[in-house]
Amino acid sequence: MDRMLLNSTSRRLKLLELLNSSSQWVLVNYVAKELGCSPQTVISDCEHIENEWPDYLTIDFSKKRGLRFQMVKNHPISDLYKEIMKEALTFALMEAAFFNPGMNSAFYHQKLFISDSSLYRVFRSLKPLLQERGIDFAQTSYTMTGSNELQVRYFLILYFLEVNKISDWPFPLDKKQLMKTIEIVKSIYEFKMNVSFSNYLLYAMAITIIREQQGFKIRPSIINKHLNVNPIEPSENLDLFLQENFPEVDKNSFYLSIFWWNYSWNNAQEKQNVRQYAEQFMSLLSDSIGIKPSAESNEAIVTWMMHIYARHQFYPYEKFILYDHYHYATVSVKRTYTFYTQKVAECLDQIEKKSRFPWKTTYLNEMLHKILLLWANLLDSLEQLQPKISVVILSNIGIEHSDILSYLLQKRFQEKITICFSGDELTLDKTLDYDLCISNYTIANIDEDNLIVVDDIPSNKNWLDLSAIIRSKTHL
Structure with a gap:
């Protein structure tokens, strides 16, 4: 989705990706060739990046060795992407449209400090990219709608999670009030709660509530389609919380928007088939690397694969805007654990051919990352094989x-x-x-x-x- 950025910003992002993917020096001429620009442009871009974000990174330059990129202590590269996204006019327009649907162009001239022609150019760059995700962006009212409101909400959840840090709260809702629901949710679904998942729940609830308050409702046909197969197990505490604090929010829409993975299955047989494919994958992988997971680790990975499948059915689009978390998380994994990477890829490929689901094509990086997290002591076992x-x-x-x-x-x-x-x-x-x-x-x-x-x-x-x-x- 870097097409939403100016050409120069997009090129600089690609420059950062090239430098970050290598732990060694990278020749300037190689970078220039990859980016389709001159070596002098590469040097100028490096100077611009360092001047623009000196608190985040340094780029060393040597005439002989080339370029070397390093993030400053206590700043992951994701923070840099967040800063870039916050400065992009296209994302500023999208956020303003989310918070202020139905406003005319005069509002955005004042809000974004841009001319009519600039607003039109930004709109033209944003509209087709939202359409690729099933979202229509109307110029007359600057509203985001779609045939499936659930997918519109999920896109917005992904966007706000990607552009904001854990400590940020961009919504005009009482965060402490929503925090009270976290304990209720834990009691319903018995989740293993961590900071990221807690943050997801807060953002998902906020966006769902705001969209409901703005009048963007999920079609009854979509609600019925999901609930006929996967009935909601109501929670009196959660229902009471919604009734007392957000009476305009439809209960079924709330559950579907936030806990979508429970309601994305077409039937029980589909769910069973996916579980069997996931179990086959784990058996193949265990045999390939010669390491047996514990029953708990095996179940955790199988469950996550079912989660991936349900998410793909629910939202079959890219799960990131600019910063592909799993791509960056697995750069060093692929470099350090080549045997593990190869075997995971081979086993996913086998399951992909059997199931006709893009396990390797689309989800290799996520699987490489999640398996390492969910398989207890796997790294120790891999080190012993080395x-x-x-x-x-x-x-x-x-x-x-x-x-x-x-x-x-x-x-x-x-x-x-x-x-x-x-x-x-x-x-x-x-x-x-x-x-x-x-x-x-x-x-x-x-x-x-x-x-x-x-x-x-x-x-x-x-x-x-x-x-x-x-x-x-x-x-x-």
């Missing part, structure tokens, strides 16, 4: 120094390396087979890919380089 790399340590200032390097390296990487020789070049057996040579001086007859030179006592930069090369030489 073959250690053999390391030679050479020093030009004596055996005592090579022993110090050995001690430091063993302490830092004991689960990842085996030191097969420590000493000087003169006593090294030339026939010795090893994966990596670590030395405090440059050695001419060793392949650069298998050599890393460190300071006598490794610096922070040395440790980062060592971690990167050791990780690259493992294939987990």
Whole structure:
């Protein structure tokens, strides 16, 4: 959805994605080619990004090495995306239309401080992208509607969650009042509550209440379609809360809008079929990686796969606007745990072919992320499967120094390396087979890919380089 941004902003986002996807330096010419612009434009964009968001990131530049991107401490990259979204006129128009439906263009000229021609251009860029998600955006009244109001609400929930931080509250409703419902919800559905899910519930309730108050109702045919198959289990406490505080909100619409995953199944057989496919996937994956999950972990992943299926049926569109959380969350997973990534992809592909559901095509990143979270002790088990790399340590200032390097390296990487020789070049057996040579001086007859030179006592930069090369030489 970066088409909602100016060309320059869209290009800068792609620049950030390129730099963030690499833990190493990236050549300027390579970036320019990928972005379809000149090297000078790349440099200018980097300067603009650093000047615009100095509290969030730094971009190092070297004529020889290229570019290297780093987020500032205590700022995840998602925070940067939120700032970019908040500054985009298209999103400002969309928010204003949500909070103020039915207003004419004069209102938006004043609200957004833009001319009539600029408003028209922003509207023209926003309308087709909302249409791709089943939402109609009327220019005469600047209202967002759709054939399925449930999907309109879910889109808005996703948007506001993506653009706001956990501490933000953008709605004209009493947050503390809505917080009271969280305990009620927990008692109904026995959720494992965390900060993110609690925030989802608050945002979902706020958007549902606001849309209901504005007069945007879910069609009775849609309500009946869902409830005929999946009847609501009412909660007296929740019903009473709505009646006392928001009497204009339809109870059935409220349940469907917020707890949609309970009401997205066409029939009981469909639900059973999806469970069977999920269980088959877990069996395939367990056999492929040689690790057996606990019954609790297995059930948690199966349940999440059923959640994915229900969500896809309910809302078959992209689940993010600009910031794809699962994509970024799995960048390092794919780089570090290649064996795990490969096996998950293979097993999802098999289940996708059987079920004709896009498990791998659409949901690979989400599955890679969720399996690691829900499978207890999986990372420990994967680490144990990882073959250690053999390391030679050479020093030009004596055996005592090579022993110090050995001690430091063993302490830092004991689960990842085996030191097969420590000493000087003169006593090294030339026939010795090893994966990596670590030395405090440059050695001419060793392949650069298998050599890393460190300071006598490794610096922070040395440790980062060592971690990167050791990780690259493992294939987990």
